[in-house]
Structures are given as structure tokens and as C-alpha cells.
Amino acid sequence: MSNLKQMVLDYGKVYPGNVLKVDSFLNHQIDPHVIKSIENDFYQYFKNKGITKVLTIESSGIAPALMVAYRFDVPMLFAKKALPSTIKSEDKYETLVHSYTKNTSSNVFISKEYLDKDDKVLIIDDFLANGEAAAGLADLIEQSGAETVGIGICIEKSFQPGRERLEKAGYDVYSTCRIKSLGDGKIEFYE
Ligand code: 5GP
Numbered sequence: 078m079s080n081l082k083q084m085v086l087d088y089g090k091v092y093p094g095n096v097l098k099v100d101s102f103l104n105h106q107i108d109p110h111v112i113k114s115i116e117n118d119f120y121q122y123f124k125n126k127g128i129t130k131v132l133t134i135e136s137s138g139i140a141p142a143l144m145v146a147y148r149f150d151v152p153m154l155f156a157k158k159a160l161p162s163t164i165k166s167e168d169k170y171e172t173l174v175h176s177y178t179k180n181t182s183s184n185v186f187i188s189k190e191y192l193d194k195d196d197k198v199l200i201i202d203d204f205l206a207n208g209e210a211a212a213g214l215a216d217l218i219e220q221s222g223a224e225t226v227g228i229g230i231c232i233e234k235s236f237q238p239g240r241e242r243l244e245k246a247g248y249d250v251y252s253t254c255r256i257k258s259l260g261d262g263k264i265e266f267y268e
Pocket of ligand 1 (some may be wrong): 178209
């Protein structure tokens with residue numbers, strides 16, 4: 078069993094609405110060893126895709142995305158949830174994303190400066206539920222003319238529709254930990 082799966086079993090807490098809380102090692106306090114332990118899985122799966130950039134969304138995606146970008150030796154870019162005054166409105170790509178955990182929709186942005194039509198982009202995020210965040214990031218990539226070459230997820234809740242939605246849209250989805258069920262507060266994995 079991978080380090081991440083073991084940590085999910087030992088420290089993950091199931092909350093109402095099929096929310097898994099992993100604040101002690103991934104979402105609030107971050108254990109670099111756990112992230113380091115899955116970075117190689119992403120690298121092995123996507124290493125022949127010619128990746129030039131890793132894209133995530135703030136804030137929980139940043140830590141795993143940075144570690145993966147370091148391994149691929151490419152920059153990591155994250156979509157921002159608030160538009161800083163330093164990015165002019167005509168200089169950004171923008172898309173609407175619904176937040177699973179907050180149940181609100183908001184626009185996220187990236188500066189046009191950092192995505193080029195020749196980029197081959199790997200999306201990395203901490204969780205996959207309904208696929209909103211990943212689909213929004215893929216939309217930002219499409220606006221730039223770049224290519225989404227894959228979507229890497231740390232913890233996929235496979236009983237929710239995110240993977241199916243992304244695969245139907247043609248994306249290659251790879252997850253390091255796939256949860257089959259959170260029923261009765263019990264965490265069950267695939268395999
Ligand atoms: P999606 O956009 O696929 O519906 O949901 C993924 C996003 O919502 C992730 O970026 C993550 O921050 C958050 N999320 C979804 N489900 C969970 C969960 O069970 N636990 C935590 N901690 N975050 C989640």
C-alpha cells in the first residue's frame with residue numbers, strides 16, 4: 078500500500094456530503110514525504126508526454142503540483158481565485174468553477190503571459206469529485222491554444238462522476254489513490 082493510501086486510512090476523516098478531510102497531511106498541514114511518495118507515480122505515468130508545464134488551482138493543488146513540476150523540471154502555474162491588480166483584465170484567461178467543498182461558484186484566472194499555444198500541460202489537483210476544477214483548468218488551457226496532455230489526481234473519489242466526465246471529454250486521467258466508497262464513514266479503496 079502506498080504511503081498516501083496508508084495516511085488516508087490512518088488520518089482521513091469522513092465528513093457529511095462525502096467529504097474526506099485530510100488536513101493533517103495534505104490540505105492544511107502538509108507532509109512533504111507523502112507528496113514525494115506519489116510524485117514518482119505521476120512521473121512514470123506521464124513521462125513520455127512531453128510535458129512543458131504543470132497547472133493547478135489554489136490553494137490545495139499547489140503543494141503536489143510543485144513537487145511534480147520539480148520532477149519534470151518544468152514551471153508550475155496555479156489558477157488564482159482573486160484577480161490581482163497586477164493582471165489587467167484583457168491579459169487573463171478566465172473560467173467559472175464550482176467548488177465542491179464550499180458549494181459556491183467563482184471565476185478563476187491565469188495570466189496569458191504564462192501559457193503558450195505550444196505548451197503541453199499536465200493538470201494536477203489534490204481531489205477529484207465532480208470534475209469541476211479539472212474541467213475549468215482544461216478550459217483555461219484550451220483558451221490559450223495549449224494542449225492538456227493529462228490530469229493527475231492525488232485522491233479520486235471514484236464513486237463520484239468526475240473521472241467519467243473528464244474521460245468522456247477525452248482527457249487521460251491518472252489518480253494515485255482511488256476511493257471506492259466512503260459509506261458509513263468507512264474508507265474503501267479500489268484494488
Ligand atoms: P471537483 O471539482 O472535482 O468537483 O472537486 C475537486 C476539488 O474540490 C478539489 O480541488 C478539492 O479542493 C475539493 N474537494 C472535492 N472533494 C473533496 C473532499 O472530499 N475532500 C477535500 N478535502 N477536498 C475536496
